[in-house]
Amino acid sequence: MTRIFVTEAVMLAIYGQLLVPPTPVEYIVPYTTILELYELHASEEQLMNNTADDQHVKMKIRELISYFEEPLNKKKIDRALQVPWAKSPMIPVGESTTVTVMNTLDTATYGEAFDPIETELLLASQKAEAPILTDQYELIQRIVESALPVQVYDIDDFDFALEIPMS
Template sequence: MNTIFVTEAVMLAIYGQLLVPPKPVEYIIPYTTILELYELINSDEPLMHSISDDQHVRNKISELIQYFEEPLNKKKIDRALQVPWAKSPSIPMGEKTLVTIMNAVDHAPYGELFDPVETEVLAAAQRLEAPVLTDQYELIQRIISASVPVQVFDIEDFDYALDDY
Protein backbone atom coordinates (compact mmCIF):
# COMPACT_ATOMS: atom_id res chain seq x y z
CA MET A 1 0.00 0.00 0.00
CA ASN A 2 1.30 3.43 -0.96
CA THR A 3 1.54 6.40 1.36
CA ILE A 4 -0.44 9.22 -0.25
CA PHE A 5 0.35 12.94 -0.18
CA VAL A 6 -1.25 15.87 -1.98
CA THR A 7 1.33 18.31 -3.32
CA GLU A 8 2.16 20.64 -6.17
CA ALA A 9 4.00 19.40 -9.26
CA VAL A 10 6.85 21.88 -8.76
CA MET A 11 7.72 20.20 -5.44
CA LEU A 12 8.71 17.07 -7.39
CA ALA A 13 11.05 19.15 -9.56
CA ILE A 14 12.63 21.06 -6.70
CA TYR A 15 12.97 18.22 -4.22
CA GLY A 16 14.42 15.21 -6.01
CA GLN A 17 14.35 13.13 -2.83
CA LEU A 18 10.57 12.97 -3.16
CA LEU A 19 11.06 10.77 -6.23
CA VAL A 20 13.27 8.24 -4.41
CA PRO A 21 11.45 7.57 -1.14
CA PRO A 22 12.39 4.69 1.15
CA LYS A 23 8.92 3.18 0.75
CA PRO A 24 6.12 3.39 -1.88
CA VAL A 25 4.56 6.82 -2.21
CA GLU A 26 1.77 8.21 -4.37
CA TYR A 27 1.54 11.94 -4.96
CA ILE A 28 -1.81 13.42 -5.87
CA ILE A 29 -1.17 16.49 -8.01
CA PRO A 30 -3.97 18.94 -8.87
CA TYR A 31 -3.83 19.57 -12.62
CA THR A 32 -3.50 23.35 -12.24
CA THR A 33 -0.13 22.80 -10.55
CA ILE A 34 1.09 21.20 -13.79
CA LEU A 35 0.00 24.34 -15.62
CA GLU A 36 2.08 26.33 -13.14
CA LEU A 37 5.18 24.47 -14.36
CA TYR A 38 4.81 26.17 -17.74
CA GLU A 39 4.50 29.58 -16.06
CA LEU A 40 7.57 28.95 -13.90
CA ILE A 41 9.74 27.76 -16.77
CA ASN A 42 8.84 30.83 -18.84
CA SER A 43 9.25 33.30 -15.98
CA ASP A 44 12.20 35.68 -15.86
CA GLU A 45 12.01 35.76 -12.05
CA PRO A 46 14.60 33.58 -10.32
CA LEU A 47 13.18 30.40 -8.77
CA MET A 48 16.17 29.82 -6.51
CA HIS A 49 18.72 32.06 -4.81
CA SER A 50 21.83 30.93 -6.68
CA ILE A 51 22.17 30.95 -10.44
CA SER A 52 23.35 27.32 -10.57
CA ASP A 53 20.45 26.12 -8.37
CA ASP A 54 18.01 28.14 -10.46
CA GLN A 55 19.28 26.57 -13.69
CA HIS A 56 19.16 23.08 -12.14
CA VAL A 57 15.54 23.55 -11.02
CA ARG A 58 14.55 24.94 -14.42
CA ASN A 59 16.10 21.86 -16.06
CA LYS A 60 14.16 19.57 -13.69
CA ILE A 61 10.93 21.46 -14.40
CA SER A 62 11.56 21.05 -18.15
CA GLU A 63 12.16 17.31 -17.66
CA LEU A 64 8.94 16.98 -15.65
CA ILE A 65 6.96 18.87 -18.32
CA GLN A 66 8.41 16.60 -21.02
CA TYR A 67 7.56 13.52 -18.98
CA PHE A 68 3.96 14.62 -18.52
CA GLU A 69 3.75 15.39 -22.26
CA GLU A 70 4.83 11.88 -23.31
CA PRO A 71 1.91 10.34 -25.23
CA LEU A 72 0.89 7.69 -22.69
CA ASN A 73 1.16 10.10 -19.74
CA LYS A 74 -0.66 12.85 -21.63
CA LYS A 75 -3.45 10.41 -22.45
CA LYS A 76 -3.78 9.47 -18.78
CA ILE A 77 -3.88 13.14 -17.74
CA ASP A 78 -6.41 14.04 -20.45
CA ARG A 79 -8.74 11.29 -19.17
CA ALA A 80 -8.80 12.91 -15.74
CA LEU A 81 -9.71 16.28 -17.22
CA GLN A 82 -13.04 15.03 -18.54
CA VAL A 83 -14.83 15.13 -15.17
CA PRO A 84 -14.38 17.34 -12.09
CA TRP A 85 -12.55 15.54 -9.29
CA ALA A 86 -11.57 12.65 -11.56
CA LYS A 87 -8.14 11.12 -11.06
CA SER A 88 -5.83 9.92 -13.80
CA PRO A 89 -4.49 6.40 -13.83
CA SER A 90 -1.22 6.35 -11.90
CA ILE A 91 1.90 7.56 -13.68
CA PRO A 92 5.10 5.88 -12.49
CA MET A 93 7.89 8.33 -11.62
CA GLY A 94 10.35 5.88 -10.11
CA GLU A 95 10.61 2.45 -8.54
CA LYS A 96 8.54 3.44 -5.51
CA THR A 97 6.86 6.61 -6.74
CA LEU A 98 3.55 7.13 -8.49
CA VAL A 99 1.88 10.38 -9.50
CA THR A 100 -1.85 10.70 -9.97
CA ILE A 101 -3.26 13.86 -11.53
CA MET A 102 -6.54 15.10 -10.11
CA ASN A 103 -8.91 17.45 -11.86
CA ALA A 104 -9.47 19.41 -8.66
CA VAL A 105 -11.98 22.23 -8.65
CA ASP A 106 -11.45 25.51 -6.83
CA HIS A 107 -14.72 26.15 -5.10
CA ALA A 108 -13.28 28.93 -2.89
CA PRO A 109 -14.35 27.62 0.53
CA TYR A 110 -11.63 29.64 2.24
CA GLY A 111 -12.21 33.07 0.71
CA GLU A 112 -9.22 35.35 0.59
CA LEU A 113 -6.91 33.21 2.76
CA PHE A 114 -5.68 30.93 -0.03
CA ASP A 115 -5.04 31.41 -3.74
CA PRO A 116 -6.89 29.16 -6.22
CA VAL A 117 -4.06 26.60 -6.50
CA GLU A 118 -3.69 26.37 -2.72
CA THR A 119 -7.45 25.95 -2.43
CA GLU A 120 -7.36 23.07 -4.92
CA VAL A 121 -4.53 21.39 -3.00
CA LEU A 122 -6.51 21.73 0.25
CA ALA A 123 -9.76 20.58 -1.32
CA ALA A 124 -8.04 17.52 -2.83
CA ALA A 125 -6.43 16.70 0.53
CA GLN A 126 -9.79 16.95 2.29
CA ARG A 127 -11.56 14.89 -0.36
CA LEU A 128 -8.94 12.13 -0.18
CA GLU A 129 -8.24 12.48 3.55
CA ALA A 130 -4.56 12.70 2.65
CA PRO A 131 -1.93 15.05 4.08
CA VAL A 132 -0.53 18.02 2.21
CA LEU A 133 3.22 18.12 1.55
CA THR A 134 4.69 21.59 0.99
CA ASP A 135 7.80 23.71 1.46
CA GLN A 136 5.83 26.90 2.06
CA TYR A 137 6.06 27.82 5.73
CA GLU A 138 3.51 30.64 5.28
CA LEU A 139 1.00 28.22 3.76
CA ILE A 140 1.42 25.84 6.69
CA GLN A 141 0.81 28.72 9.10
CA ARG A 142 -2.33 29.84 7.22
CA ILE A 143 -3.68 26.27 7.20
CA ILE A 144 -3.22 26.07 10.95
CA SER A 145 -4.62 29.57 11.59
CA ALA A 146 -7.70 28.89 9.46
CA SER A 147 -8.25 25.49 11.15
CA VAL A 148 -8.43 23.78 7.77
CA PRO A 149 -9.18 20.11 8.50
CA VAL A 150 -6.12 18.64 6.76
CA GLN A 151 -2.83 17.34 8.00
CA VAL A 152 0.16 19.20 6.57
CA PHE A 153 3.85 18.34 6.51
CA ASP A 154 6.82 20.47 5.65
CA ILE A 155 8.98 18.77 3.02
CA GLU A 156 11.87 18.87 5.48
CA ASP A 157 9.79 16.48 7.61
CA PHE A 158 9.16 14.11 4.70
CA ASP A 159 10.87 11.13 6.34
CA TYR A 160 8.87 11.70 9.52
CA ALA A 161 5.67 11.95 7.49
CA LEU A 162 6.44 8.61 5.85
CA ASP A 163 6.96 7.01 9.26
CA ASP A 164 3.69 8.53 10.46
CA TYR A 165 1.70 6.78 7.72
Protein backbone atom coordinates in the same frame (compact mmCIF):
# COMPACT_ATOMS: atom_id res chain seq x y z
CA MET B 1 1.64 0.03 1.87
CA THR B 2 1.81 3.14 -0.33
CA ARG B 3 1.78 6.54 1.38
CA ILE B 4 -0.27 9.24 -0.32
CA PHE B 5 0.45 12.97 -0.26
CA VAL B 6 -1.10 15.94 -2.04
CA THR B 7 1.49 18.35 -3.44
CA GLU B 8 2.27 20.75 -6.25
CA ALA B 9 4.06 19.46 -9.34
CA VAL B 10 6.89 21.98 -8.86
CA MET B 11 7.74 20.39 -5.50
CA LEU B 12 8.64 17.20 -7.37
CA ALA B 13 11.04 19.16 -9.58
CA ILE B 14 12.62 21.19 -6.78
CA TYR B 15 12.97 18.43 -4.22
CA GLY B 16 14.48 15.42 -5.96
CA GLN B 17 14.38 13.35 -2.77
CA LEU B 18 10.60 13.16 -3.14
CA LEU B 19 11.09 10.96 -6.21
CA VAL B 20 13.31 8.43 -4.41
CA PRO B 21 11.54 7.76 -1.10
CA PRO B 22 12.49 4.75 1.04
CA THR B 23 8.91 3.44 0.83
CA PRO B 24 6.27 3.55 -1.94
CA VAL B 25 4.65 6.97 -2.32
CA GLU B 26 1.81 8.29 -4.47
CA TYR B 27 1.59 12.03 -5.04
CA ILE B 28 -1.78 13.51 -5.91
CA VAL B 29 -1.06 16.60 -7.98
CA PRO B 30 -3.77 19.13 -8.92
CA TYR B 31 -3.77 19.65 -12.68
CA THR B 32 -3.42 23.42 -12.32
CA THR B 33 -0.01 22.87 -10.71
CA ILE B 34 1.12 21.07 -13.86
CA LEU B 35 0.05 24.12 -15.86
CA GLU B 36 2.06 26.21 -13.41
CA LEU B 37 5.19 24.27 -14.46
CA TYR B 38 4.94 25.85 -17.93
CA GLU B 39 4.74 29.34 -16.42
CA LEU B 40 7.70 28.71 -14.11
CA HIS B 41 9.81 27.30 -16.92
CA ALA B 42 9.10 30.27 -19.19
CA SER B 43 9.63 32.83 -16.43
CA GLU B 44 12.77 34.95 -16.37
CA GLU B 45 12.51 35.21 -12.58
CA GLN B 46 14.86 33.07 -10.54
CA LEU B 47 13.17 30.31 -8.58
CA MET B 48 16.22 29.62 -6.45
CA ASN B 49 18.71 32.01 -4.82
CA ASN B 50 21.74 30.35 -6.37
CA THR B 51 22.10 30.61 -10.18
CA ALA B 52 23.37 27.04 -10.57
CA ASP B 53 20.47 25.73 -8.44
CA ASP B 54 18.03 27.81 -10.47
CA GLN B 55 19.31 26.36 -13.75
CA HIS B 56 19.13 22.85 -12.31
CA VAL B 57 15.54 23.32 -11.11
CA LYS B 58 14.46 24.79 -14.45
CA MET B 59 16.03 21.77 -16.19
CA LYS B 60 14.11 19.45 -13.84
CA ILE B 61 10.91 21.36 -14.50
CA ARG B 62 11.45 20.93 -18.26
CA GLU B 63 12.09 17.19 -17.75
CA LEU B 64 8.89 16.85 -15.73
CA ILE B 65 6.91 18.76 -18.38
CA SER B 66 8.35 16.48 -21.08
CA TYR B 67 7.50 13.41 -19.05
CA PHE B 68 3.90 14.51 -18.55
CA GLU B 69 3.67 15.25 -22.30
CA GLU B 70 4.70 11.71 -23.31
CA PRO B 71 1.76 10.16 -25.19
CA LEU B 72 0.74 7.55 -22.59
CA ASN B 73 1.06 9.98 -19.68
CA LYS B 74 -0.75 12.73 -21.59
CA LYS B 75 -3.56 10.28 -22.35
CA LYS B 76 -3.86 9.42 -18.65
CA ILE B 77 -3.97 13.09 -17.69
CA ASP B 78 -6.47 13.98 -20.42
CA ARG B 79 -8.72 11.21 -19.13
CA ALA B 80 -8.90 12.87 -15.72
CA LEU B 81 -9.73 16.22 -17.28
CA GLN B 82 -13.08 14.96 -18.54
CA VAL B 83 -14.79 15.18 -15.15
CA PRO B 84 -14.28 17.58 -12.24
CA TRP B 85 -12.43 15.97 -9.33
CA ALA B 86 -11.56 12.88 -11.38
CA LYS B 87 -8.15 11.31 -10.88
CA SER B 88 -5.88 10.02 -13.62
CA PRO B 89 -4.54 6.49 -13.58
CA MET B 90 -1.20 6.36 -11.77
CA ILE B 91 1.81 7.68 -13.66
CA PRO B 92 5.09 6.10 -12.50
CA VAL B 93 7.86 8.66 -11.92
CA GLY B 94 10.32 6.47 -10.04
CA GLU B 95 10.86 2.94 -8.81
CA SER B 96 8.53 3.41 -5.85
CA THR B 97 6.90 6.72 -6.78
CA THR B 98 3.74 7.48 -8.74
CA VAL B 99 1.81 10.61 -9.57
CA THR B 100 -1.94 10.81 -9.89
CA VAL B 101 -3.27 13.99 -11.48
CA MET B 102 -6.53 15.32 -10.04
CA ASN B 103 -8.80 17.62 -12.00
CA THR B 104 -9.32 20.06 -9.16
CA LEU B 105 -11.45 23.18 -9.22
CA ASP B 106 -11.03 26.34 -7.18
CA THR B 107 -14.43 26.73 -5.59
CA ALA B 108 -13.48 29.77 -3.48
CA THR B 109 -14.34 27.63 -0.46
CA TYR B 110 -11.77 29.39 1.66
CA GLY B 111 -12.34 32.91 0.38
CA GLU B 112 -9.38 35.23 0.19
CA ALA B 113 -7.38 33.49 2.93
CA PHE B 114 -5.96 31.04 0.36
CA ASP B 115 -5.06 31.57 -3.30
CA PRO B 116 -6.65 29.33 -5.99
CA ILE B 117 -3.85 26.75 -6.04
CA GLU B 118 -3.76 26.58 -2.25
CA THR B 119 -7.54 26.11 -2.24
CA GLU B 120 -7.21 23.27 -4.75
CA LEU B 121 -4.51 21.63 -2.60
CA LEU B 122 -6.78 21.87 0.45
CA LEU B 123 -9.79 20.46 -1.36
CA ALA B 124 -7.75 17.68 -2.99
CA SER B 125 -6.37 16.78 0.43
CA GLN B 126 -9.87 16.55 1.85
CA LYS B 127 -11.23 14.50 -1.07
CA ALA B 128 -8.26 12.12 -1.07
CA GLU B 129 -8.03 12.07 2.73
CA ALA B 130 -4.29 12.58 2.33
CA PRO B 131 -1.90 15.09 3.89
CA ILE B 132 -0.46 18.06 2.01
CA LEU B 133 3.29 18.19 1.48
CA THR B 134 4.68 21.71 0.94
CA ASP B 135 7.66 23.97 1.50
CA GLN B 136 5.51 27.05 2.07
CA TYR B 137 5.75 27.89 5.75
CA GLU B 138 3.10 30.61 5.46
CA LEU B 139 0.61 28.12 3.97
CA ILE B 140 1.27 25.67 6.80
CA GLN B 141 0.79 28.46 9.33
CA ARG B 142 -2.53 29.59 7.77
CA ILE B 143 -3.81 26.00 7.67
CA VAL B 144 -3.02 25.52 11.35
CA GLU B 145 -4.42 28.93 12.38
CA SER B 146 -7.63 28.25 10.43
CA ALA B 147 -7.98 24.81 12.05
CA LEU B 148 -8.74 23.27 8.66
CA PRO B 149 -9.55 19.55 8.57
CA VAL B 150 -6.34 18.55 6.72
CA GLN B 151 -2.92 17.31 7.71
CA VAL B 152 0.06 19.22 6.38
CA TYR B 153 3.77 18.47 6.44
CA ASP B 154 6.74 20.63 5.62
CA ILE B 155 8.96 19.02 2.99
CA ASP B 156 11.82 19.15 5.50
CA ASP B 157 9.75 16.69 7.57
CA PHE B 158 9.13 14.31 4.65
CA ASP B 159 11.05 11.40 6.20
CA PHE B 160 9.14 11.90 9.45
CA ALA B 161 5.83 11.97 7.56
CA LEU B 162 6.69 8.61 6.01
CA GLU B 163 7.18 7.11 9.47
CA ILE B 164 3.80 8.22 10.83
CA PRO B 165 1.40 5.24 10.91
CA MET B 166 -1.40 5.52 8.40
CA SER B 167 -4.88 5.75 9.89
